[in-house]
Amino acid sequence: MAAPLWVANIQRFSLHDGPGIRTTVFLQGCPLSCRWCQNPECLTPGSLLKFTRALCVCCSACVQACPQLCHSVADGEHRIDRAECTQCGRCAAVCPTRALEMIGDERTPEEILAVVERDRPFYETSGGGVTISGGEPLAQVDGVAGLLRLAQHRGIHTAVETSGHAAWGDVERVLESVDLWLYDLKHLDPAAHRTAVGVSNRRILANLERLLGAGVPVILRVPIVPTQNADDGFMTELVAYVSEQPALREIHLMPYNPLAQAKYESLGRRYVLQGLQEPADEMLRALKARLAAADKTVRIGG
Numbered sequence: 330m331a332a333p334l335w336v337a338n339i340q341r342f343s344l345h346d347g348p349g350i351r352t353t354v355f356l357q358g359c360p361l362s363c364r365w366c367q368n369p370e371c372l373t374p375g376s377l378l379k380f381t382r383a384l385c386v387c388c389s390a391c392v393q394a395c396p397q398l399c400h401s402v403a404d405g406e407h408r409i410d411r412a413e414c415t416q417c418g419r420c421a422a423v424c425p426t427r428a429l430e431m432i433g434d435e436r437t438p439e440e441i442l443a444v445v446e447r448d449r450p451f452y453e454t455s456g457g458g459v460t461i462s463g464g465e466p467l468a469q470v471d472g473v474a475g476l477l478r479l480a481q482h483r484g485i486h487t488a489v490e491t492s493g494h495a496a497w498g499d500v501e502r503v504l505e506s507v508d509l510w511l512y513d514l515k516h517l518d519p520a521a522h523r524t525a526v527g528v529s530n531r532r533i534l535a536n537l538e539r540l541l542g543a544g545v546p547v548i549l550r551v552p553i554v555p556t557q558n559a560d561d562g563f564m565t566e567l568v569a570y571v572s573e574q575p576a577l578r579e580i581h582l583m584p585y586n587p588l589a590q591a592k593y594e595s596l597g598r599r600y601v602l603q604g605l606q607e608p609a610d611e612m613l614r615a616l617k618a619r620l621a622a623a624d625k626t627v628r629i630g631g
Contacts, residue, residue: 331437331438331471331472331474331475331476331478331479332469332471332472333435333436333437333438334356334435334436334437334438334441334469334472334473334476335356335357335358335374335375335434335435335469336356336357336433336436337355337356337357337368337370337371337420337432337433337439337463337464338355338370338432338433339352339354339355339441339444339445340354340355340458341444341447341448341524341628342352342448342451343460344556345630345631346460346462346488346490346511346631347457347458347460347486347488347509347511347631348456348457348458348486348509348553349402349451349452349455349456349457349458350448350451350452350453350454350455350457350469350623351452351457351458351459351488352444352445352448352458352460352462353460353461353462353597354441354445354457354458354459354460354461355368355370355371355462355463355464355474356371356373356461356462356463356464356465356466356468356469356473357370357371357372357373357375357400357433357463357464357465358371358372358373358374358463358464358465358468359371359372359373359463359465359468359488359492360465360468360492360494360495360596361465361492361494361526361527361528362504362526362527363478363515363525363526363527363556364526364557364602365552365554365585365589365599365602365605366589367586368463368464368589368592369466369587369589369592369593369596369598370432370433370592370596372464372553373577374433374469375416375433376418376431376432376433377416377427377431377432377433377596378409378414378416378418378420378421378430378431378432378596378597379429379430379431379432379595379596380407380409380428380429380595380596380597381427381428381430381595381597382407382410382594383428384427384428384515385400385407385426385429385475386425386426386428387400387405387406388425390420390423390424390425390503390584391407391424391429392419393423393509394419394420394423395419395420396417396419396458397410397413397414397417398410398413399413399414399420400410400420402495402553404548404596406449407428407595411597414501416431418431419454421522425608435470438472438475438476438479439470439479440444441476441480441510442476442480443458444485445480445485445500446483449485452485456507457486457487458480458485458486458487458488458513459485459486459487459488460487460488460489460490461476461477461482461488461489462489462511463490465490465491465494465495466490466491467489467491467495467499467500467503468495470495470499470502472501473489473503474503474506476612477489477503477506477507478506481506482509484625486508486509487506487509488505488508488509488510489503489506489507489509489511489512490511490512490513490550491510491511491512491513492513492526492533493512493513493514493520493532493534493536493537494531494532494533495532495537497536497537498538499511500536500539500540503542503571504545505601507548508543508546509547509631510540510545510548511548511550511581512537512540512547512548512549512550513550513551513552513563514533514537514549514550514551514567515530515551515552515557515558516558516563517534517563517566517567517570518528518562518563518566518629519531521558521563525557534546536611537549537603538574541574541576541577542576544576547576547577548579548580548581549571549577549579549580549581549625550580550581550583550631551567551580551581551582551583552583552584552585553582553583553584553585553608553612553613553616554585554602554604554605554608555585555605555606555607555608556605557602559585559608559612564616564619567616568619568620569619571623571625572623576619578625578626579625579626579627579628580620580626580628581627581629581630581631582613582616582617582620582627582628582629582630583630583631584607584608584613584630585605586607587604587605587606587607588592590602590603590605593617601617614628614629617629
């Protein structure tokens with residue numbers, strides 16, 4: 330039996346993570362630390378307490394339930410002492426409005442696929458399937474390999490969204506079970522890449538080029554983030570790089586979305602790019618035109 334997987338969320342009826350209507354499985358655990366990460370609940374494996382302040386009615390049920398005395402309600406405000414919280418989930422179990430929720434649990438590949446298969450009719454009519462995302466799917470390669478084999482055996486189209494920061498041997502373990510790779514590329518300059526995401530891009534670029542050399546379907550996904558890579562220097566490097574990759578036919582430009590900032594607050598975490606806004610539409614259209622001129626199919630968004 331394949332190893333269980335730490336799952337943050339299974340999102341059904343997804344339209345932006347590959348072709349057709351898809352079910353996206355968001356796994357936990359990632360070797361990168363992107364400053365703009367849109368899924369902070371996926372950074373590390375384990376159960377996390379999420380607090381949505383707008384849903385809280387200050388009923389104090391959590392105060393009574395918490396064995397660590399982490400919750401307090403005073404003057405119409407609910408506070409959580411995150412330093413004392415053990416993520417036991419007792420507060421979430423008694424919260425009547427779901428202002429408190431636990432995110433992250435272990436599931437077997439069979440349990441995950443049972444959810445995926447609920448929407449099989451939509452996959453068949455739209456050309457969709459299942460997308461494994463995260464986090465970084467290859468950080469849990471044992472379970473992911475099992476899940477992909479199960480999906481493939483049952484005739485479900487498979488896609489993996491990856492940062493590419495993994496041992497090539499781990500990529501090879503799943504290669505035959507992946508119908509489409511959604512491959513993230515954040516920076517081409519090694520120093521800028523390390524500053525933005527915490528690791529070198531050497532392995533990422535090497536794995537991308539090996540995948541392209543193997544002739545497997547790859548869509549390059551490029552986050553465009555103001556103050557991080559939304560500048561002419563990166564755009565010029567990107568156009569030059571993809572022009573040298575004839576096997577790379579399709580590129581998706583992924584504009585930064587500031588709505589993710591609320592996720593950090595709900596998890597009691599600090600967001601380092603607080604107040605950052607979306608990239609300008611004109612800049613995105615200009616980059617799209619430059620890439621299209623390099624004979625690539627380009628889309629803004631997934």
